[in-house]
Amino acid sequence: MKDSCNFESTLLPVDEALKKVLASLQVVAASEKRSLRNALGRVLAEAVYSAVNIPPERNASMDGYAFASADINQQAIFALTQIGTSWAGKPFTGNLAKGECVRIFTGAVVPKNADTVIMQERVKVENETIFFPAACQAQDNIRQVGEDIKQQACLLESSKRLEAVDLGLLASAGVHSVEVVRKLRVAYFSTGDELTAIGQSLQSGQIYDSNRYMLHGLLNDVSIDAVDMGVIADDKDLLKQALNSAAKDYDVIITTGGASVGEADYIKAILEELGQVNFWKIAIKPGKPLAFGNISDCVFFGLPGNPVSVMATFAKFVKPALRKLSGLAEVKPLQINAVCDSVLNKVAGRQEYQRGILRQQFDGTFVVTSAGGQGSNMLSSMSRANCYIVLPDYYTNVQVGEEVMVEPFETFI
Ligand code: AMP
Numbered sequence: 001m002k003d004s005c006n007f008e009s010t011l012l013p014v015d016e017a018l019k020k021v022l023a024s025l026q027v028v029a030a031s032e033k034r035s036l037r038n039a040l041g042r043v044l045a046e047a048v049y050s051a052v053n054i055p056p057e058r059n060a061s062m063d064g065y066a067f068a069s070a071d072i073n074q075q076a077i078f079a080l081t082q083i084g085t086s087w088a089g090k091p092f093t094g095n096l097a098k099g100e101c102v103r104i105f106t107g108a109v110v111p112k113n114a115d116t117v118i119m120q121e122r123v124k125v126e127n128e129t130i131f132f133p134a135a136c137q138a139q140d141n142i143r144q145v146g147e148d149i150k151q152q153a154c155l156l157e158s159s160k161r162l163e164a165v166d167l168g169l170l171a172s173a174g175v176h177s178v179e180v181v182r183k184l185r186v187a188y189f190s191t192g193d194e195l196t197a198i199g200q201s202l203q204s205g206q207i208y209d210s211n212r213y214m215l216h217g218l219l220n221d222v223s224i225d226a227v228d229m230g231v232i233a234d235d236k237d238l239l240k241q242a243l244n245s246a247a248k249d250y251d252v253i254i255t256t257g258g259a260s261v262g263e264a265d266y267i268k269a270i271l272e273e274l275g276q277v278n279f280w281k282i283a284i285k286p287g288k289p290l291a292f293g294n295i296s297d298c299v300f301f302g303l304p305g306n307p308v309s310v311m312a313t314f315a316k317f318v319k320p321a322l323r324k325l326s327g328l329a330e331v332k333p334l335q336i337n338a339v340c341d342s343v344l345n346k347v348a349g350r351q352e353y354q355r356g357i358l359r360q361q362f363d364g365t366f367v368v369t370s371a372g373g374q375g376s377n378m379l380s381s382m383s384r385a386n387c388y389i390v391l392p393d394y395y396t397n398v399q400v401g402e403e404v405m406v407e408p409f410e411t412f413i
């Protein structure tokens, strides 16, 4: 595959680039103990086992009456005498004899000699005499000891990101703290003499720095401590200083801009001095140039300057890398076939991630519309989009009615 602008340079396919990135990374080794409430969204550093059976005792799954199944009459209605009540939290402690039953409520312990609970709607009550229908099902409505989780069984595997339900699961086993992978420390800065901070008025030639605000959002995760290092001018010494000091304190540095080969693009030269960094031309649009490597133990991503390229290269390379560093397994993005109802312009050569708006029709089929201008500087269409339309490298223009593959953005799923 050749770069259409420079026939000498070979473009690296997206999948291969991602493989190279992931192969070079290892999970952050350090972990820390967190109480359950402070562990939401964090990644388990070790498996968690249950010290107890869940449920710990047999209990009723219905409000009703508990008795021994030997008392069931298969042919006719039968009567048993109620001798007490088992409440949730206040079990019945007496002995259940033949011909007797116990009033029982959901979650209450099933008395020793009982093995069947019949729901209250199916019985007739006359003072202490309870009438049951013929042919009740033995063993009904009883939750068995350990039927959810056996004592010593694995509750959650290592590398699990803790969701709300996981906190509940851990709490149900009485676990009050867990060992989680420590937060990733990520620093990011923008480069470019033209970049102006919001709040200041623009002079000719200047634009506002949007990339750092996107990175702020993209890195907003409880497993990440992200630090915004601001804008660094196109100045070799300043850039070198910034990279050098950040590499000492952070696991990952992400920069945007200055990574191509223009006169003011110093990142390449500096990184060749400071670390081992690959400058790849990737067969991806938007986002062709990408720098990836390390400065000592610090992982470095030099993303392109154009904001939409930042979004795409972050999604395709940085996010999977951050997932791997924090211990999470690789996930393939969800892909859906959809009928395209726009014309999409494309030349063969690079895999394109065009911005689309996906919707599902009443008959269940998916239709995708172009979100508008596809320039890598155009954030408005990126903001309108809810998916990428993924057009493989060999594709050319797409006509209305053709089927295409889309990857919904995560918030869409
Ligand atoms: P560069 O990779 O530095 O050549 O930048 C490519 C394009 O992206 C140029 O038009 C830059 O002005 C623009 N750009 C670079 N950094 C930013 C940023 N932080 N926010 C918005 N646009 C940017």
Ligand code: MG
Residues within 6 Å of the ligand: 191, 192, 193, 257, 258, 264, 305
């Ligand atoms: Mg620049």
